[in-house]
Amino acid sequence: MPKKILKKELIKKEDGRYLYLYSWAGDEAEKDAEKEETPKAGKTNENC
Amino acid sequence: MSELRWNPLRQEWVIIATHRMNRVLHPPRDYCPLCPTLPGGFETEIPRPYFEVAVFENRYPSLHLVPPEPDVAGTELSPVAPAGGVCEVVVYTPEHEGSLATLSRDRVIQLIHVWQDRYLEISSREGIRYILIFENRGPEVGVTLSHPHGQIYAFPFIPPVPALELASARAHREKTGRCLFCDLLAEELADGRRIIMESAGWVAFVPFAARYSYEVHLYSRRCLAALTELHDGEVEELAAMLQEMVACYDGLFDAPFPYLMILHQAPVQGGDGEERGHLHFKFYSPVRDRNKLKFLAGCEQGAGTFINDAAPEKKAAELRASLEKVRRGQDSHDNR
Numbered sequence: 001m002p003k004k005i006l007k008k009e010l011i012k013k014e015d016g017r018y019l020y021l022y023s024w025a026g027d028e029a030e031k032d033a034e035k036e037e038t039p040k041a042g043k044t045n046e047n048c
Numbered sequence: 049m050s051e052l053r054w055n056p057l058r059q060e061w062v063i064i065a066t067h068r069m070n071r072v073l074h075p076p077r078d079y080c081p082l083c084p085t086l087p088g089g090f091e092t093e094i095p096r097p098y099f100e101v102a103v104f105e106n107r108y109p110s111l112h113l114v115p116p117e118p119d120v121a122g123t124e125l126s127p128v129a130p131a132g133g134v135c136e137v138v139v140y141t142p143e144h145e146g147s148l149a150t151l152s153r154d155r156v157i158q159l160i161h162v163w164q165d166r167y168l169e170i171s172s173r174e175g176i177r178y179i180l181i182f183e184n185r186g187p188e189v190g191v192t193l194s195h196p197h198g199q200i201y202a203f204p205f206i207p208p209v210p211a212l213e214l215a216s217a218r219a220h221r222e223k224t225g226r227c228l229f230c231d232l233l234a235e236e237l238a239d240g241r242r243i244i245m246e247s248a249g250w251v252a253f254v255p256f257a258a259r260y261s262y263e264v265h266l267y268s269r270r271c272l273a274a275l276t277e278l279h280d281g282e283v284e285e286l287a288a289m290l291q292e293m294v295a296c297y298d299g300l301f302d303a304p305f306p307y308l309m310i311l312h313q314a315p316v317q318g319g320d321g322e323e324r325g326h327l328h329f330k331f332y333s334p335v336r337d338r339n340k341l342k343f344l345a346g347c348e349q350g351a352g353t354f355i356n357d358a359a360p361e362k363k364a365a366e367l368r369a370s371l372e373k374v375r376r377g378q379d380s381h382d383n384r
Binding site for chain 2: 003004006008011013017018019020021022023024
């Protein structure tokens, strides 16, 4: 199953507060995001 | 008035936030501020007719991105500070009814990714030291909006509960060279009587010294510091465990079960060598039995010593039985 990538849209509310709408990116965005994926997954706490 | 006041006796900051007295309390369904805004309808916090997961700054924040100057002057003994920080609301779904248990598995996985993103983004903001992701559920714990949602508080200091746990973890590490949380998890697994459920990456259990009758802790098996370090399989397992935990609670008395769900992750913007803890969730509930609530009374509030009216081993058995019932119901539903 292809990995889903989260995307977010920023909306500035009238009173100045921010609102983020999160959704799964479509296939095109998915390909782009996979290229930039951060290598954090699987890292173990260095304290241990 | 919105400011931090220092209590030198307890060595803790108290947030004074008088504007929160005016929060919306239990609005009728048509005026739920967490629902989507429908054409011609009431304008909610989310100006769209549909969304998946929404995150916005709390209209009544305890901590402010740009905090006001304190209204009162502190003293050397009792200082006052601006109430800087972040308070966000995380709306899990556009559906007004439901819970973590009734969301689709895909939506809960998405929610965990949202939590990861918020942790990363907020941790980069200046002055933030600790990010607390949590959910309050049920009027019994003071919830004012029933629409499925959680919250995020980002503090300019490490609050007392994680600070104490991190200090304990540091002392244990200095003494043994090991992680306190890992050692506690190993003890729970070796005993086994308080385990509720396990997966390859996670273990849920009623802790040995539970303060609340139905207190449950959910630990990652790997010693991780934050959600951002999970791999995809662990995220999927976590989504399943969170959903089963809430369904298990609801199945106890066949009614929505009130709880506080707290996510503990590493402090942010700390120095090298700072104790980072161990990724885990805690579930607390005021329920101690059917139609019986636990109140924090004289011994708990006055002495700080909790009295638990039930043996953790017995409550763990009740929770396992409820989970079994939930899973049987799911199986029979799947086989229809």
